[in-house]
Every structure is written in C-alpha cells, then in structure tokens.
Amino acid sequence: MNDVVLTGDRPTGPLHLGHYFGSLANRVLLQDLHPMYVLIADYQVITDRDLPGEIRRHTTELLLDYLAVGIDPAKATIFQHSAIPELNQLLLPFLSLVSVSELGRNPTVKDEIAHSTQSAVSGLMFTYPVHQAADILFCKGTLVPVGRDQLPHLEVARLVARRFNERYGQVFPLPEAMMGAQPLLKGLDGGKMSKSRGNAIALSATEDETAALIRKARTDAERLITFEEERRPEVANLLTLAGLCLGRAPVELAEEIGDGGAVTLKRVVTEAVNEFLRPIRKRRAELTEGDARRILAEGNERARERAVRTLEEVRVAMGF
Missing domain, CATH: 1.10.240.10 (Tyrosyl-Transfer RNA Synthetase)
Known part of the structure; x- marks a missing residue:
C-alpha cells in the first residue's frame, strides 16, 4: 500500500517564515513522493477561542500562501474541513472508542486548556484529539508530519484505528509520525514565533x-x-x-x-x-481570489469523494 500524507493548518492568520522552514518546504518535497492531503482546519479554529475571527478571509489567504510556496493542487488535495460533512460523521463512532479519562489525560489537551483564551473551556477541546483522528483516518493517512508536541494527538489516532479494527474488522492503517529535523525559529522578540504575537515575518509581508x-x-x-x-x-x-x-x-x-x-x-x-x-x-501576486475559490472547490470535491468511501466502509463494518 502506498503511503498517504495528511498535513495542514488552522486558518487563524498569515503563514510566516517559521511555518515555511518548519513544515511548508517539506510538504513541497513530499507532494512529489506520496499522495498528500492538505487540510485547512477551519472547524478547529473554534476549539480554543470564543470567536473564529475572519475565517473566510483567512482561509483564502492560507490557500494563497500554499500555492505561492509551491504546493501544487494537481499533486496535493487541498481541502476545507467544514466542506466535508462525512469527515465529521466519523467523529461519533470514533468517540465511542475512547474513554473520558483517556481524553482528559492527553498532555497536549492539558497544555492547550492552560493557554486557552476562552472564557470557559468548551467540550470541543476534549474531543479535539479525536477530531484530529478523523482528519487523519478519513483519507487513510499513514504519514503525518508533526512536531514533538503533537505526538500525543497522533497516538489517539493510532488508538482509534487499532480499536476500530479490533472491534469491527480491518479498515484503517495505523498512521505513523513523520519527525523531521525541523529548524526552530524564534520570534523577532526572542519568544515563540506566533501569528498572534506580531513577532513573525509573514510570507505575504512586503x-x-x-x-x-x-x-x-x-x-x-x-x-x-x-x-x-x-x-x-x-x-x-x-x-x-x-x-x-x-x-x-x-x-x-x-x-x-x-x-x-x-x-x-x-x-x-x-x-x-x-x-x-x-x-x-x-x-x-499572480494569483487571484477566484483562483483560490476554484482550487478549493476542486480539492473539496476530491476530499469528499474519499470521505464518502471511508464512511461507507465504516458503516458496513459496524453493521449499519
């Protein structure tokens, strides 16, 4: 079986040089080696904030950044989370495979709750790792480029895949982490480089x-x-x-x-x-918002076809 890569970003603002050297350059190389799905994780924006912000504009800007650095929509399927309802339908059976205590012990969830700007932590925060498992498993992803802080989330995806296969029959491969020697760039103020802290050089900056x-x-x-x-x-x-x-x-x-x-x-x-x-x-500068909308529509269609097939496999395996 050929490996399938799943990667992506949340549309919360412009991508910057930290993103480029940390992950984007590697994605440009990977698209020539494996089938690759690039997720614009718009639903995940509401995981740790009360308001999603200018999500439509950020989605367009994120896609333009992808295209500008060399991600090729003819090689990689670029898609938007909210446009794939079948992907989210996988969340319910997947949640039934993970206990509340297992979700509560997830160290990444604990850290994100501690640093959340929400007035109160939403239930979505606890289900976040399972949501990410659905992102990975809907396309039968086998390689997931992650930083060390995201490894606990990938372990949840592996746990979900393993328990589903044990309970209902072999449907999902076990995804593997792809850990690269990614250079760590700090922000221009010496802290963590972040879109929200104003200490990063955006790829779209003049x-x-x-x-x-x-x-x-x-x-x-x-x-x-x-x-x-x-x-x-x-x-x-x-x-x-x-x-x-x-x-x-x-x-x-x-x-x-x-x-x-x-x-x-x-x-x-x-x-x-x-x-x-x-x-x-x-x-x-050569790209237009019309280009972005067309490319995203085409990517959404391909991703949804994949999600429909996977959801049907899940329904058959579960006896629905």
Missing part, C-alpha cells in the same frame, strides 16, 4: 514591512557578532534566519559581519529574507 520588523528585532549590546545560541540567543536567531534564507551556515555569516554590530547584522538579514521571499511574493 519588503518594507519585512525591513521594519527586522529593525525592531531584539539583539544585545555587544558589537562583535558571534553565533552563540546559549549566550546570545537573539543574535543567533537572526543569524539562523539569514542562514536558512541564504542556504549558508550562520557561523560563516557571523564571521563575515564581524564587528559590524547589530546594524550590519539586521541589514544582512533583511536583504537575505527579502531576496528569499521575492519569488514567493511574485507567485502570490
């Missing part, structure tokens, strides 16, 4: 916006630029960013900048980032 963000980035008072991740994390992060964009070692860049100080460092980083993003911006 050259001037990019330059302004990098000018405000944290450094330190030492003039000599050195790459020391432990002692000088902010400087090291900027060097890492420039190195990723240029395909060069950050140590080499530090040696070249030498005693040029923070001003020279930020100039080098700005030039590297803008040069790297130039072709992505060009492709994005």
Whole structure:
C-alpha cells in the first residue's frame, strides 16, 4: 500500500517564515513522493477561542500562501474541513472508542486548556484529539508530519484505528509520525514565533514591512557578532534566519559581519529574507481570489469523494 500524507493548518492568520522552514518546504518535497492531503482546519479554529475571527478571509489567504510556496493542487488535495460533512460523521463512532479519562489525560489537551483564551473551556477541546483522528483516518493517512508536541494527538489516532479494527474488522492503517529535523525559529522578540504575537515575518509581508520588523528585532549590546545560541540567543536567531534564507551556515555569516554590530547584522538579514521571499511574493501576486475559490472547490470535491468511501466502509463494518 502506498503511503498517504495528511498535513495542514488552522486558518487563524498569515503563514510566516517559521511555518515555511518548519513544515511548508517539506510538504513541497513530499507532494512529489506520496499522495498528500492538505487540510485547512477551519472547524478547529473554534476549539480554543470564543470567536473564529475572519475565517473566510483567512482561509483564502492560507490557500494563497500554499500555492505561492509551491504546493501544487494537481499533486496535493487541498481541502476545507467544514466542506466535508462525512469527515465529521466519523467523529461519533470514533468517540465511542475512547474513554473520558483517556481524553482528559492527553498532555497536549492539558497544555492547550492552560493557554486557552476562552472564557470557559468548551467540550470541543476534549474531543479535539479525536477530531484530529478523523482528519487523519478519513483519507487513510499513514504519514503525518508533526512536531514533538503533537505526538500525543497522533497516538489517539493510532488508538482509534487499532480499536476500530479490533472491534469491527480491518479498515484503517495505523498512521505513523513523520519527525523531521525541523529548524526552530524564534520570534523577532526572542519568544515563540506566533501569528498572534506580531513577532513573525509573514510570507505575504512586503519588503518594507519585512525591513521594519527586522529593525525592531531584539539583539544585545555587544558589537562583535558571534553565533552563540546559549549566550546570545537573539543574535543567533537572526543569524539562523539569514542562514536558512541564504542556504549558508550562520557561523560563516557571523564571521563575515564581524564587528559590524547589530546594524550590519539586521541589514544582512533583511536583504537575505527579502531576496528569499521575492519569488514567493511574485507567485502570490499572480494569483487571484477566484483562483483560490476554484482550487478549493476542486480539492473539496476530491476530499469528499474519499470521505464518502471511508464512511461507507465504516458503516458496513459496524453493521449499519
């Protein structure tokens, strides 16, 4: 059986360079190796927030980012969660396979509850891992690129698949985590890079916006630029960013900048980032919202065909 990749993002704002180097570049490579489903997880936006925000616009922007970085809708099925009702119908039988205590013990759920901005935690938060299991299993996903913090969710998907097969007969493969050596980019303020914290460079940012963000980035008072991740994390992060964009070692860049100080460092980083993003911006500018709607409609149709077949298999296996 050929491996099937399932990956995706929540439409909560523009994708940034952390997303690109952390996952998007890998997806562009994977689409040439395996059938791939790319999920725009719009229903999951309401998991940990009271209001979904501008979800329609964010969905369009997310799709345009995907296309601009090179995800090809002829190779990958890009689809929207809310457009696939059969996917969500899998949630009920899957929930019957997991106990309340198992859901409550999930460390990722605990962490997300602790950091939630909701006035009260919704029931959807507890079922979130099973919702993700449905995302993975509806397309018979076997490879799921994840960060270490998402491994508990993948274990729930494996648990659901295993228990369903044991109870009703072999229907689902057991998905495997795909753990890459993904570079960890911190935000320009030294914290976790995040869409909501304003410390990330969006793939859709203009050259001037990019330059302004990098000018405000944290450094330190030492003039000599050195790459020391432990002692000088902010400087090291900027060097890492420039190195990723240029395909060069950050140590080499530090040696070249030498005693040029923070001003020279930020100039080098700005030039590297803008040069790297130039072709992505060009492709994005050539796309229209009409292109995005058409591509999403086609992807939704293909994903729904897959979901219908899987749901029918589940119904037959369960005796409905």
